[in-house]
Amino acid sequence: xDKYTDVNQLxxxxxxxxxxxxxxxxxxxxxxxxxxxxxxxxxxxxxxNRNEAGSDESISSPVRDASPPPMSASxxxxxxxxxxxxxxxxxxxxxxxxTQSMFNLLAxxxxxxxxxxxxxxxxxxxxxxxxMADPQSTDVxxxxxxxxxxxxxxxxxxxxxxxxxxxxxxxxxxxxxxxxVHQPCKTVQRFLTRSKRKCTVFLVVDPSxxxxxxxxxxxxxxxxxxGSVVVNIMNTGLMAYMSRVNxxxxxxxxxxxxGSVLVDGGASVIARAARELGRTVIVIGGVYKLSPDNQxxxxxxxxxxxxxxxxxxSDGRMVGQVTVKTAVSEFxxxxxxxxxxxxxxxxxxxxxxxxxxxxxxxxDIEFDLYGTIRK
Amino acid sequence: MSxxxxxxxxxxxxxxTEAPKEALAETPKQTATxxxxxxxxxxxxxxxxxADKAExxxxxxxxxxxxxxxxxxxxxxADKAARRAQQKTSxxxxxxxxxxxxxxxxxxPSAGEVKAKGGKGKDGALAAAAAGRPVLLKAPPSxxxxxxxIQIPECFSHLSMARRIPMTQADKDVHPSVLMLGQQMATxxxxxxxxxxxATMLAFRKVIExxxxxxxxxxxxxxxxxxxxxxxxxxxxxxxxxxxxxxAIRWLKLQVSKIDMDASEEQAKKELCQTIDIFIAERIxxxxxxxxxxxxxxxxxGDIVLAYGxxxxxxxxxxxAHSTGTKFSxxxxxxxxxxxxxxxxxxxxxxxxxxxYSGDFGGLRNHMRHATKVFFAAEAMFSNGAMYARxxxxxxxMTAYELGKKVITLCETINITERVATDSLTYNEIDPERSSAxxxxxxxxATPDKxxxxxxxxxxxxxxxxxxxxxxKLEEFN
Numbered sequence: 001x002d003k004y005t006d007v008n009q010l011x012x013x014x015x016x017x018x019x020x021x022x023x024x025x026x027x028x029x030x031x032x033x034x035x036x037x038x039x040x041x042x043x044x045x046x047x048x049n050r051n052e053a054g055s056d057e058s059i060s061s062p063v064r065d066a067s068p069p070p071m072s073a074s075x076x077x078x079x080x081x082x083x084x085x086x087x088x089x090x091x092x093x094x095x096x097x098x099t100q101s102m103f104n105l106l107a108x109x110x111x112x113x114x115x116x117x118x119x120x121x122x123x124x125x126x127x128x129x130x131x132m133a134d135p136q137s138t139d140v141x142x143x144x145x146x147x148x149x150x151x152x153x154x155x156x157x158x159x160x161x162x163x164x165x166x167x168x169x170x171x172x173x174x175x176x177x178x179x180x181v182h183q184p185c186k187t188v189q190r191f192l193t194r195s196k197r198k199c200t201v202f203l204v205v206d207p208s209x210x211x212x213x214x215x216x217x218x219x220x221x222x223x224x225x226x227g228s229v230v231v232n233i234m235n236t237g238l239m240a241y242m243s244r245v246n247x248x249x250x251x252x253x254x255x256x257x258x259g260s261v262l263v264d265g266g267a268s269v270i271a272r273a274a275r276e277l278g279r280t281v282i283v284i285g286g287v288y289k290l291s292p293d294n295q296x297x298x299x300x301x302x303x304x305x306x307x308x309x310x311x312x313x314s315d316g317r318m319v320g321q322v323t324v325k326t327a328v329s330e331f332x333x334x335x336x337x338x339x340x341x342x343x344x345x346x347x348x349x350x351x352x353x354x355x356x357x358x359x360x361x362x363x364d365i366e367f368d369l370y371g372t373i374r375k
Numbered sequence: 376m377s378x379x380x381x382x383x384x385x386x387x388x389x390x391x392t393e394a395p396k397e398a399l400a401e402t403p404k405q406t407a408t409x410x411x412x413x414x415x416x417x418x419x420x421x422x423x424x425x426a427d428k429a430e431x432x433x434x435x436x437x438x439x440x441x442x443x444x445x446x447x448x449x450x451x452x453a454d455k456a457a458r459r460a461q462q463k464t465s466x467x468x469x470x471x472x473x474x475x476x477x478x479x480x481x482x483x484p485s486a487g488e489v490k491a492k493g494g495k496g497k498d499g500a501l502a503a504a505a506a507g508r509p510v511l512l513k514a515p516p517s518x519x520x521x522x523x524x525i526q527i528p529e530c531f532s533h534l535s536m537a538r539r540i541p542m543t544q545a546d547k548d549v550h551p552s553v554l555m556l557g558q559q560m561a562t563x564x565x566x567x568x569x570x571x572x573x574a575t576m577l578a579f580r581k582v583i584e585x586x587x588x589x590x591x592x593x594x595x596x597x598x599x600x601x602x603x604x605x606x607x608x609x610x611x612x613x614x615x616x617x618x619x620x621x622x623a624i625r626w627l628k629l630q631v632s633k634i635d636m637d638a639s640e641e642q643a644k645k646e647l648c649q650t651i652d653i654f655i656a657e658r659i660x661x662x663x664x665x666x667x668x669x670x671x672x673x674x675x676x677g678d679i680v681l682a683y684g685x686x687x688x689x690x691x692x693x694x695x696a697h698s699t700g701t702k703f704s705x706x707x708x709x710x711x712x713x714x715x716x717x718x719x720x721x722x723x724x725x726x727x728x729x730x731x732y733s734g735d736f737g738g739l740r741n742h743m744r745h746a747t748k749v750f751f752a753a754e755a756m757f758s759n760g761a762m763y764a765r766x767x768x769x770x771x772x773m774t775a776y777e778l779g780k781k782v783i784t785l786c787e788t789i790n791i792t793e794r795v796a797t798d799s800l801t802y803n804e805i806d807p808e809r810s811s812a813x814x815x816x817x818x819x820x821a822t823p824d825k826x827x828x829x830x831x832x833x834x835x836x837x838x839x840x841x842x843x844x845x846x847x848k849l850e851e852f853n
Contacts, residue, residue, distance in 0.1 A: 178530070200528065205814075207711030207735055214813060231528050232814040234712055234806070236736045237767025240799035240820035244530055265737025269770050272740075276773055302738040310711055310734025318717060318732070321724035327737025 005140065007046040010147075014039060015367065022369040027303040027329055029254035029262065029291040034154065036292065036364040041150040043361060045143055154288075157343070161286030162187050164343035166194040172282060172341070173197050177246045180204065180238065180274070182267040185251040188284050189219045191341075192249075198227045202241055204270065205232045208309045236266060239273040248274040250332065252285030255342075257292055257356040259334030259349035261285075262301060265327035271336040280338045287342045292356045292365040301331030526812045527805060534817075536805040537561050537614035546605050550582045553606045557613035563808075567687060568754045568790055572619040573659050575610065579627060580651045582606055583644055594643045595634040603628065615804055618755035618763070618792040626654070662787045662833035663688065669831045670750065670785045671696035678703040678747045681780075683771045685715035686752035688785045690722060693750070697728050704729035706746050710767050711735045712809060712816065736767065739774050749775040751822075753786035753830075759795045760824025760840035762786075763802065766817050772826035781828045784839065788832050788849055791842050796821045 004010045018035035025031060165187055173179065173195040180202040181188055192201060201223060203216060211234075214220070220230040233241065248270060253262040261283050263271075274281050305328035311318045318324065340347045347355065356365075527534075539561045542554050549557070556578045559565045565574050586602055588594050607624060610616065616624075630650050634643045670692030674680055680703055682689050693705060705723055709716030711734050720730045733742055743749075749771065755763040762768065762784050775782045796802050799820035806816035824839035834845050 200530070211809065211814070220813065229528065230813070234809045234814055234816035235766050236711060237770035237820060239769035239773060239822075240766055240803065240817050243798035243800055266735055269736045269739050269774065272777070273770055273773065298740070302741050304738070310709070310714060311717065311732065315717075317721045317724065321730070322720045323729075323731040325731060325733050325738065325742075326735070327733070327741070330738050330740075 007042060007140075007143065010143075011039060011042055014042070018369060026370065027253075027262070027301075029256075029293050029296070030289055032293055032369045033254075033288055033291050033360075035369070036360045036367065037154055037288070038147075038151060039364045039367070040359075040361040041154070042143075042147050043363070045146045045150065048146075049143055158286060158288050161288070161343045162190045165284060165286070165341060166190055168341050168346055169195040170197065171346070172247070172249075173199055174246075175199070178202065178244050180233075180241065180245045180248045180270065182248075182250055182270050183264050184216075184219070184249070187286065188249055188251045189216070191284055192228075193219065193222045193226075196226050201228060201230045202233045202238075202245065203230055204236075204238065204266070205234065207234070207236060207266075236269075237273075238270045239276070242273050242277045242279055245274065245279055247280045247282060249282045249284060250337075252283045252289050252340075253329055254293075255283060255285055255290045255340060255352065256296065256334075257290070257294065257353050259337060259340070259352055260296075260298075260301075261332040261334075261337060262296070262329055263332050265302075265305075265330050268330045268332050271332045275336045281332075281336055282339050282341060283332075283337050284341045287344050287355065287359065290342065290352065290355055290359065292360045293369075295370065296331070298331050298333060301329070302327050303329045527810065528815060531800070531805065531815065531817075534800070534803045534805050535615040536807050536810070537563070538612065538807065540609075540613055545609050548602065548605045549609045550578070550585065550606060552578045552581045553609060557610050560610065561613040563614075567752075568617040568619045569659060569663070569787055570687070571617055572623055572789060573655060575620055576623060576627075576651050576655050576659075579603070579606065580648050583647050583651075586644065588640050593636055594640055595632055595636060599628050599631050603631070617790075618794070619787070619789045622789055622792065623654070623658075627651070658787060658789045658833075662789070663691070665833045666785050666787065666831055667691040667695050669836060670783065671699065671701075673748065673781075673783050673829070673831075674701055674703055676702050679706055679745055680704070681706045681708060681742065681746035681749045681771070681775070682716070682719065683708050683749075683751060683768055684710050684713060684765050685719035686765075686785075688752040689750045690719055692785060693723060693728070694726060697723075697726055704731070706731045706733070706742055708733050708736065708739060708742060708771060710765065712806075713765075736770060739771065740778070743771075743774045743778050743780060746775070746780055749780055749782045751782065751784045751827075753784050753790055754819060756784075756786050756791045756830065756839070756842045757796045757821065758791070758793050758843040758846065759797065760827070760838070760842055761796050762822040762824075762827055762839065763796065763819055764822060766799075766820045769799065769820040769822040769826070772822045776826040782826055783829045783831060784827050785831050788834055788845050791832075791846055793843070793846060 004013060014035065018032070018039075021031045021035070022028075169191045173192070175197045177197070177199040179192070179199055181192070182204045183206055184192070184203065192199075203219075205216070209215065214232065216230065216232070223230045235241070238245075250261065250263050250267050250271060253264065255261050271281050304325055307324035307326050309326045311322075311324045313319055334349050337349065340349070340352065342355075344355065527536075537560065540557070542558065545554055545557070556565070556574050559574070560571060565571050582602060583598070586594070586598060588597055603624075607616075610620075630647060634646065638646070666688060670688070674693070674696035678701075680693060682693070682705060684707075696703065705728055707716040707720050707730060709732065714734070716732060716734075720732050723730050731742075733739075751762065751764055751768055751772070753762045753764050757763060762772075764784075772782050794802070799817065801821070803820070804818040806818050809816040827839040830837050830839045830842060832845055834848055837845065
């Protein structure tokens with residue numbers, strides 16, 4: 001039932017799935033990133049195929065004439081973000097040959113989700129794409145394998161991130177450094193392990209973790225092999241250590257094009273403390289974490305989670321009367337970060353925009369993933 | 376040094392033979408431990424040489440002067456050596472409470488040691504350690520000793536740490552009430568600077584009450600070096616003194632030295648106890664009340680007060696403000712390792728105050744944005760205006776400063792020290808419970824004066840930078 005007959009259906013379906021995923025975990029920007037990468041990939045492949053089939057057809061397609069009716073029909077149900085997207089569209093429409101998918105994308109994001117769940121039910125987009133169905137149907141199979149190849153490439157890229165990031169460790173880590181890391185992810189751990197230089201790592205652990213278990217035991221071991229010392233720091237305020245620390249390395253949950261970073265709860269105050277004393281703050285994360293999303297800011301970025309992390313649910317006096325808030329992830333504004341290291345190298349803040357543009361198509365950047373949540 | 380070391384074993388030789396006999400009578404176990412411990416001599420001698428190094432320093436520190444951190448540490452090391460000497464005797468005397476009432480034979484070396492210490496002042500510590508050393512060679516290493524050897528990262532090795540010393544290892548002249556207090560401090564049952572100070576003063580008061588001047592001595596000359604210093608050493612060994620204790624002890628020694636030589640012992644003791652009572656009343660009780668009131672005045676209707684962790688003074692101020700009818704809510708940001716803020720949350724909600732609680736620093740900025748005022752209570756104030764408080768206070772204060780929130784620090788003047796700390800690693804304490812070979816925790820940090828809007832003391836509310844002015848004011852009073 002889930003067969004698709006043309007590119008537009010495929011795109012719409014992926015967008016529908018994407019919205020579901022994003023709705024399930026709206027703060028995990030990486031989901032949106034990967035979805036956009038895949039969408040962009042499909043567009044590229046489709047474009048290639050179409051060009052092979054003959055560019056005349058696609059350019060003179062009846063799409064432009066057919067488009068207005070579904071547009072106007074859906075205008076009433078457009079959410080507040082789509083008018084903005086609409087503004088940017090006319091220029092694109094003329095400039096790009098992929099007008100059709102563009103239109104489909106922006107027509108009415110909120111009515112699209114049913115498509116993927118009900119299979120081939122006609123959506124506003126379907127009327128648009130029918131005229132194109134015949135010339136494209138032959139390409140669908142080729143497209144599918146190409147897209148799958150493309151997705152595998154993305155997966156490979158993600159798999160190789162750690163290794164590629166490691167290459168920069170000797171540039172960053174100097175002998176005798178005191179490096180502070182906050183709940184380091186595997187990428188950061190490998191980054192530090194790679195360097196053969198002796199340094200001291202202050203590792204800020206998750207305070208809620210049981211003191212007996214050390215999730216970083218293997219990391220400690222491999223660091224010890226090079227003579228480096230890893231000390232678990234059982235403090236949440238790190239200002240006290242900053243006079244000793246040379247560099248702070250944070251693992252990013254997501255990096256915004258503006259340079260702001262989403263991090264685990266508790267890391268923001270560390271970045272601030274480091275900045276206050278002029279220590280270097282380095283953010284590490286694969287390029288796939290670099291998000292074109294600009295909707296998140298200081299206020300909305302903090303994700304509140306499981307309140308029973310520190311407060312026992314059996315503690316009636318706390319549960320009954322006190323509002324308990326525990327942040328899972330939070331926001332580090334760009335001015336607190338010195339350098340970003342991805343698998344593509346070390347970047348300055350201003351360079352991030354260029355990388356975003358390299359990796360995502362404008363159409364996909366504007367794609368409103370949050371449509372369903374906001375309602 | 377080396378000659379002493381060589382000579383020492385001979386001196387000590389008779390003891391082991393004599394001791395087991397008595398010990399056997401009591402507990403057969405003890406002989407077993409003695410035997411077992413012999414192989415560990417080597418390990419011991421390492422620690423011993425450490426103590427040797429510390430000696431020259433400690434002898435300087437033994438004077439009446441206020442001790443610096445380094446000196447304190449050196450002293451603590453010397454103490455350790457001395458305590459080990461005690462260890463054996465007191466162990467055989469057996470069981471905590473018996474430590475005071477031990478048989479004369481066993482007391483021999485330690486009594487001599489005490490005399491040497493007090494009588495010669497500076498040389499005393501050295502002599503004591505020398506006297507202690509022979510015994511030390513045979514001294515059984517207890518579990519505590521190994522516990523004390525927690526590996527501390529080299530860059531923090533200059534900081535001190537509380538150690539749980541079994542009562543049996545304490546100097547036999549340590550007064551029972553001080554003995555108890557030491558344990559409470561080592562286990563952090565008594566934790567806040569001001570509570571520690573009060574408990575110490577009350578314990579010293581008991582020491583004075585039960586003091587009997589030996590014939591041929593005068594209280595004013597004998598008490599401080601022979602009795603008081605032993606108590607102080609023990610307390611310091613249990614947990615490094617807080618600044619208020621340092622200040623108060625200096626004051627107490629001055630009071631003892633001021634006592635009229637011709638006054639009768641009864642008279643002198645009575646006078647001393649009275650001065651201590653007045654001190655507690657003025658510098659602690661009344662000071663707290665005044666600061667509570669003044670602090671509460673800063674809480675206005677509609678305020679959202681942010682408190683970090685729990686501190687008695689802050690709690691009092693909040694409760695006081697509530698009792699005067701001010702309508703406000705409280706936001707508690709806690710240290711996840713201590714979670715004392717939960718206590719505060721309960722106390723406040725019981726009184727009907729609306730409380731929001733955050734267990735760690737996640738989203739601190741979001742909380743701070745909502746807050747209107749931040750309250751701290753200082754463990755100590757340095758004379759450069761830096762606030763010495765619970766680790767993490769600096770981060771909270773910094774965030775408040777950045778968002779332009781008022782930071783109010785409550786502090787009794789007894790906590791103001793003339794020392795200066797430009798960073799948190801100058802003076803600090805290591806948390807013994809959470810520090811191990813792989814983990815580390817600092818207990819305090821120093822908040823620069825620029826983050827603090829107001830310092831509320833019993834002598835008035837000033838800028839944090841003016842802390843030394845308050846000290847001067849105090850000197851004028853005295």
